[in-house]
Amino acid sequence: MAEGAPMAEGAPMVERPISIVVEVNGLRRREHVMPRLLLSDFLRHRLGLTGTHVGCEHGVCGACTVRVDGIPARACLMFAVQTDGCAIETVEGLAGTGELTPLQRALHEAHGLQCGFCTPGILIAAGDLLERRPGADRAEIEALLSGHVCRCTGYRPIVDAIERVARDAAGHTARGDHADDADDADANGDPGGPGDPGDPGEAA
Amino acid sequence: MKPAPFAYLRPETEDEALDLLREHGDEARILAGGQSLVPLMSMRRVSPAAVVDITRLPGLAEVRDGQVAGAEVGGAEAGGAEVGGAEVGGTEVAGTEVGALVTQYGLEQRAGIDDALRECLPYTGHYATRHRGTVGGSIAYGEPRGELPVVLLALAGRARVRSRDAEREIAADELYVGPYATTLRADELLVSTRWPAAGLGRGSAFTELALRQGDFTLACAACAVTVRDGAIVAARVAVGAVADRPLLVGPAAEALVADGPRAAAAATRATIPGYGDHHASARYRRHLAGELVADAAARAIARAGGAPMTEGGADG
Numbered sequence: 149m150a151e152g153a154p155m156a157e158g159a160p161m162v163e164r165p166i167s168i169v170v171e172v173n174g175l176r177r178r179e180h181v182m183p184r185l186l187l188s189d190f191l192r193h194r195l196g197l198t199g200t201h202v203g204c205e206h207g208v209c210g211a212c213t214v215r216v217d218g219i220p221a222r223a224c225l226m227f228a229v230q231t232d233g234c235a236i237e238t239v240e241g242l243a244g245t246g247e248l249t250p251l252q253r254a255l256h257e258a259h260g261l262q263c264g265f266c267t268p269g270i271l272i273a274a275g276d277l278l279e280r281r282p283g284a285d286r287a288e289i290e291a292l293l294s295g296h297v298c299r300c301t302g303y304r305p306i307v308d309a310i311e312r313v314a315r316d317a318a319g320h321t322a323r324g325d326h327a328d329d330a331d332d333a334d335a336n337g338d339p340g341g342p343g344d345p346g347d348p349g350e351a352a
Numbered sequence: 353m354k355p356a357p358f359a360y361l362r363p364e365t366e367d368e369a370l371d372l373l374r375e376h377g378d379e380a381r382i383l384a385g386g387q388s389l390v391p392l393m394s395m396r397r398v399s400p401a402a403v404v405d406i407t408r409l410p411g412l413a414e415v416r417d418g419q420v421a422g423a424e425v426g427g428a429e430a431g432g433a434e435v436g437g438a439e440v441g442g443t444e445v446a447g448t449e450v451g452a453l454v455t456q457y458g459l460e461q462r463a464g465i466d467d468a469l470r471e472c473l474p475y476t477g478h479y480a481t482r483h484r485g486t487v488g489g490s491i492a493y494g495e496p497r498g499e500l501p502v503v504l505l506a507l508a509g510r511a512r513v514r515s516r517d518a519e520r521e522i523a524a525d526e527l528y529v530g531p532y533a534t535t536l537r538a539d540e541l542l543v544s545t546r547w548p549a550a551g552l553g554r555g556s557a558f559t560e561l562a563l564r565q566g567d568f569t570l571a572c573a574a575c576a577v578t579v580r581d582g583a584i585v586a587a588r589v590a591v592g593a594v595a596d597r598p599l600l601v602g603p604a605a606e607a608l609v610a611d612g613p614r615a616a617a618a619a620t621r622a623t624i625p626g627y628g629d630h631h632a633s634a635r636y637r638r639h640l641a642g643e644l645v646a647d648a649a650a651r652a653i654a655r656a657g658g659a660p661m662t663e664g665g666a667d668g
């Protein structure tokens with residue numbers, strides 16, 4: 149049983165504080181937390197990292213998305229105790245050097261944010277997608293954003309910004325996957341290509 | 353929106369976990385991906401005295417290809433349909449065994465899994481929730497709108513569960529008994545699920561409609577068929593989000609074998625209860641489920657190597 153995690157032999161089933169060690173944006177922290185403390189509240193209230201926003205607190209809006217050991221996670225759907233021994237990345241860690249990341253710059257340039265409430269979660273999730281699938285296409289980006297509620301932008305500029313970074317990563321290769329979207333082809337100067345609509349069920 | 357206090361238990365071995373479940377099963381909840389449990393706890397719809405975090409148990413995050421026992425498409429079990437006398441599959445078929453902690457996203461990245469299973473995974477949540485949510489959690493939770501239970505039913509898959517003293521397999525047909533209610537006991541841990549793969553003459557497909565991809569579905573359907581000499585000899589049809597539990601639709605499978613996808617759609621509409629909420633009426637959902645069944649059936653048949661519509665004697 150994990151150190152600190154279990155109850156002592158024969159202890160009653162009560163909540164008691166547990167000692168955890170986490171690395172948040174590269175900094176090691178040792179903290180005592182109650183099991184029911186959500187990771188989102190731990191980050192915001194205990195560590196003062198209020199860049200992780202909390203909208204719905206039940207996994208739907210995406211504003212609280214962080215990475216735990218390199219895997220995206222809704223911070224409102226994890227308990228802080230679960231992250232014992234883990235590395236956590238929040239939006240504050242992105243421009244640690246003071247220099248915006250390509251994705252941050254692209255969002256800025258494409259007007260991909262207004263109030264900015266949704267932005268931290270989108271930066272983390274889209275950053276993760278671009279890491280796993282550097283040349284992600286527009287459909288993948290749109291699917292990703294179905295998990296992030298933005299009340300301001302109408303999403304289009306966010307998709308454009310993420311796609312711009314993806315396109316740069318793919319070395320400006322023309323992609324042939326949204327030939328049916330003439331509007332996009334114009335707006336992005338993407339020549340489109342011989343799309344393969346096929347049976348979507350048979351893709352891949 | 354904050355969970356009630358609970359004791360946090362994190363076993364490091366499966367034996368330890370099973371001991372804890374035997375001792376505290378009734379008042380404890382297993383925590384896997386947490387994508388369903390944590391919101392429930394935050395909304396205080398459930399307030400377990402203890403949470404048993406199984407995410408660090410070794411050996412539960414593996415995917416293995418091989419023989420999976422006892423599953424066949426059609427057959428005599430309730431809900432499947434089979435043409436008289438046709439031998440369909442055996443008791444051992446090729447398939448995939450998926451450890452309980454394999455994530456929905458992780459399985460999606462895996463080549464060689466069954467078609468219906470592969471097709472349903474992108475719908476099981478959003479990008480971030482699929483990175484945490486587990487296949488075992490989806491099956492054990494029994495969400496009536498869940499995709500994975502529907503596919504497990506259509507494929508005649510199975511769940512392997514363990515308690516301190518025994519291990520058993522539960523056929524998908526026997527798993528879901530009510531709203532979020534399964535035949536898993538409180539002292540049991542689901543360790544893996546078994547998914548028969550499509551083989552020669554067998555095909556499967558999944559389809560759904562949701563307001564946004566990753567949102568809970570308005571209705572979804574999965575079909576598995578066996579085709580011989582161009583004709584459907586066995587079929588299973590399952591639908592989600594139209595009843596208080598994932599549903600196997602026996603009459604739709606019979607209609608599919610006898611008269612093809614359109615007949616299966618009609619039989620689905622005539623059979624399922626339908627269920628209405630602020631997103632869609634029961635009538636709409638019934639209609640939608642029928643159309644989704646027809647679509648999944650047609651694609652499953654094509655994959656099995658049959659003529660897309662059996663009506664009209666294309667089975668020569």
Ligand SMILES: Cc1cc2nc3c(=O)[nH]c(=O)nc-3n(C[C@@H](O)[C@H](O)[C@H](O)COP(=O)(O)OP(=O)(O)OC[C@H]3O[C@@H](n4cnc5c(N)ncnc54)[C@H](O)[C@@H]3O)c2cc1C
Pocket residue numbers: 206207208381382383384385386387388389390391452475476477478481482484485486487488489490492493495497498499500536540541542543566567568569
């Ligand atoms: C925004 C959002 C959208 C979603 N959309 C969908 C959707 O469209 N379709 C869908 O199907 N799901 C959806 N979900 C839920 C899905 O993400 C969950 O992953 C899944 O329902 C449960 O898996 P889990 O690993 O998260 O389980 P948990 O939340 O950890 O557990 C769920 C239940 O199963 C039990 N359990 C878990 N693992 C085991 C085990 N190995 N043995 C025994 N019992 C176990 C737990 O005790 C608990 O009662 C959504 C969730 C969110 C937050």
Ligand code: FES
Pocket residue numbers: 201202203204205206207208209210211212213222223224225
């Ligand atoms: S606050 Fe976590 S997803 Fe909305």
Ligand code: FES
Pocket residue numbers: 260261262263264265266267297298299300301
């Ligand atoms: S910029 Fe305001 S919510 Fe997205």
